Amino acid sequence: MVEVQGNPVKRFVVKQFLPLGFCVAVVFALTFPTPGNALYQFKVNGWKLVTTINMALIFFIFGITLETSELKEAMKGYKVLLLAIIHILFVTGLTGFIFIRMDFKPMEFGYGLAIFACVPTSLSSGVALVIQGYGNAALALLMTVTTNILGIFISPLVVKLILSSAIKDIKVDALDLVVKLGVSIIIPLIIGKGVREVWAPALRFAKKYKVPLYLVNQFQIVMIVWQTLSHSRYELLKQKFYDVLFAIMGAIGQHFFFLLLAILIAWVAPFLGMRMQDAERKAYIIMCAQKSLPTAAVIISYLPPGPSGDHNEHSKSAEVATGSKGLGDLGLVAIPCIVFYVMQVFIDAFLANGWASKYEKGQALQDKYAAQLAQLEKLDPDAPSLITPSGFSETEPITCGSVNNASRVPLDVQVNVQEVSDKSRLLGDVAEQSDCETVSKRIVAS
Template identity: 75%
Template sequence: MVEVAGNPIKKFIVKQFLPLGFCFAVVLALLFPAPGDALYSLKVNGWKIITTINMALIFFIFGITLETSELKAAMKGYKVLLLAIVTILFVTGLTGFIFINMDFKPMEFGYGLAIFACVPTSLSSGVSLVIQGYGNAALALLMTVATNIIGIFISPLVVTMILASAIKNIKVNAADLVIKLGVSIIIPLIVGKGVRELWTPALKFAKKYKVPLYLINQFQIVMIVWQTLSHSRHELLKQKFYDILFAIMGAIGQHFFFLVIAMVIAWIAPFLKLRMQDSERKAFIIMCSQKSLPTAAVIISYLPGGPTKDEMSHETPAEQEGQSQGLGDLGLVAIPCIVFYVMQVFIDAFLANGWASKYEKGQALQDKYADQLAELAKLDPDAPSLVEPAANGIGSGADGTDAPATSEVHLGMVDNPEPGDNAALLGSNPQPSDGAGAAAALQISAAK
């Protein structure tokens, strides 16, 4: 989470900037759609200028705040990373075949959910929630980077395959989509990372102004939502309330579906000889259930609009012959994606809070019996420790002492971690459970 010094109102605005921004964007788009629609429609040679700039800024900031040391530390869990890439880009992506064939009215809502299933994991909210739940934040960050880069090449192909299965004569230029995503993602990311590594003032700037950079990043997402809703405002107001409600419920159900898929895969992983530490499992579940709204918005904005199957059904066969079918109003296609993006933060926050509560209870029991455990260790030095040591070097300082390792998470999500939390940010230390505390108490009684 973002830690900000200052008054409670300032802290609240920073931490809740994205949902507050979404609310403002919705109201502004519904009441005054003209400015947002004008920006959305601004094109040069087929390129949507403002949307591309928004996306480029998101990934430039992502690059300039990206810690190389975190990625190197996370590579120790490369097997979990590979499984996450397959799950995010292929397993959940191919569920798009389910959503595109659901009976949504208008059909654009189903198209939106199908496309959203194909995109990479979220950029910042997922890592923030992994930190909140004492998961492996470095691994979560690596999942974000890897899937968003690989997704440039995979997502357009999967989207094209899914849309072609349900939409007759649709023309999607997958190669063009790859180029546009590359310009929007790869180039800004490389430039941002290069500036950070090669120009010392940029590195100092990124560290000093993490919170403002974080807010600028979130503002770009709000801008994309505002432009998209402004463009589709006319069509949105024509829809029946229960159709919109069905789309909202579909987006929420889709996220729960992805959570179940991630949990099932994490559960069967040991049977495939892939053992996950608890912190890795948390990162896997959160990141594999989340999706990136900016990437989805860019893909949608460059897909062909035009008449849908329902609209073409009113035409004669002769009129339909050879006519290319489109996705309809692209703003409507984006609406379930926006709902999914907002709801994934709230739903996963409950999950992360539950994990954090369990971890903190275990830590409290361990701290309570710390002296007694130390005495037991002196009485029988060869006995196995009740408190498992930190792994992968986490929990020991550079000099070999017990000082916790530091972890600076991108986009300013963690500025001032609580004492003892730093090891948890990288997530390698096993987490004590209530059962471990009870066992300690029993052994202490026996010793006395």
Template identity: 30%
Template sequence: MSTNGNAMSTKDWILKNFLILGLLAVITFGLLCPAPGEALDEIQFGTFRLPQVAVIVIFVVSGLCLDSISECLQYKALALSIFLVLGVTPLLAWPILHFGQGYANETLLQGLAVFCVVPTTLSSGVTMVTQAKGNVSLAVLLTTITNLMGVGTMPWSVSKIFAASVEIKPSQMLFELLWLTLVPLVVGMGLREVFPVAKSFAKTNKKVLGLCQNSCILLVVLLMTSSAQPQIVTTDSSDLSVALAIAAGIHLVYRVVGYFSATAAMLEPREWVTVVLMSSQKSLPVCVSVMSALPPSLRKHSGLMIVPCIMAHASQLIIDSILAVRWEVMEEKKAPLLGA
């Protein structure tokens, strides 16, 4: 009995940490054996490369899995969150690019800057809001709106990040992101609303679809890592250490900004938790989509650029997992008192 229990707990732990464990595995494999990833990167489906197809699948699944947003219209919390996610947090890209020069590899800094300008997470943020007893419907709506609006804001921001390297036309990148993110997301949402069987399938198989989505992220990271293997292995370890420190610092800065902003707005506890969590997280899948939409001259460096994004993603998952559990315990302690 205890053996079965241990096996189940191990399985649950692996599933819970599937993305982080998978990222460690594919990065290691891509660095040690880059040939398979390089070969897969050459595969095309019409005008789309394999990494782009994987990104499209990620966003179709995201749209398909979005839950009901019927209790989400908390206008003050929603407006504050959108302002923080798309207006305030991207500003951190500027000091990273300017003050980080000379302390870390420029490509690593550019990757961190891209991480700053993308919208909030597609799934992990909502999961943590659920665990922390926040307003889940608000978190879902915020995820949807910021990712839809982000398609319009990111091309301009990314063009500024890479202005010193190569000219990026925001209109051209907007077109790329429309096909890679917005259209698939809307298709997934449409399938869910139009076909009851699709909604039922998504609800019943949410964990399986989540694993599918994460597997597509791992595939893209493998291809990027394999293609950039020579750059990554020759990058100075001190540069990677600085990038890791900045990656963790990004989330801490976002957390402090979210904390004081939500407190100053005098939000209700459930909305306060949601705003603080969602406004301090950034989306790794969207980082992947942005790098897939870069011009070829920059795309060849995407493997090195994605490394600090993975560091930042891991940092926010670790920090927020601890805090989400802490808030959940606090809510559970309050419940008996309220019942009494």
């Protein structure tokens, strides 16, 4: 998350730059689509040049701002990381079979949701929301890096598998997609990270201009959305309102489905021997529910287009001539992806704010206890601290919330244990451990 100093308007614009940018992009695309459409269709040797440049800039900036120390710290949670990789690239990816079979009209909307299920997690918004919710930001960042690199090789294969199940004779060149994603993602990422590590001025530049780099990164995503919508403006306006509304609700429902799936797996994981700390669980839930719009846009832009709509006689003759079917209008395919991306920011921000509120209330409660203990020490600084109460051993551990131990603790201390239990539910495992020490000290002092 980028911290911004200055007036409230500036902070608001920076924090809400992406949704504001999307609103501007939609207005320009629908009212004046010619420039965006021209950029979208500008190709050099089969490469959509402007889209590739947008994507490369996103990952170059991602690489030049990527701190190695954070990634090393995150490796401590490697088990959660491995589970997240499987979840993001395979579990949610295979749910594409569900969405591609849904009765969307036009069918491009269903293709879009199916493709979006296959791509890696989001680049910046997910990590920012994990930080906002007091989750493990380093682990979230490592999930982003690993899934976006591995996704270069895995996502095209999963996309081809899912599309082939619904579109007969579709030709998806998975190897070509891997090459294009590699050029758009992995090469700029390596260059950005390499420049940061070997050239000191680049490191200073990345730290000094973190906010402008963040905005440039977000602007590239807005550019991709603007070009895509401009290209599909005519087809989009032809659609019936309730069909578009159904696609929007489908995209929102897909994100809620991914959230519930992530919450369920995070809840089940400890029963399978993979205990997650509270901060790790937050990172897992957010990152496994989010998807990367730039990666989806690049994949869609290089998939075979085809006749859109209901396949009239002209469309059918075109299919016969080419010998295969395409996805229809690729801009329509991208629309549910854009909706999903926008809504995941708002929905997950609500979730992160709830976590933050809970955490901050717990911290306030912890500060309250700390202040009271400090006052007690000032009132009686000479009180003995190593007196063992009757019925206790000096080396016997006391577990907070334990029924067996609670039954052996004096009544006034049991009240304190209950207060600690309430507090532990707010703060999680770390607070529980510190509060156990507090209760132990109170028992010793008694």
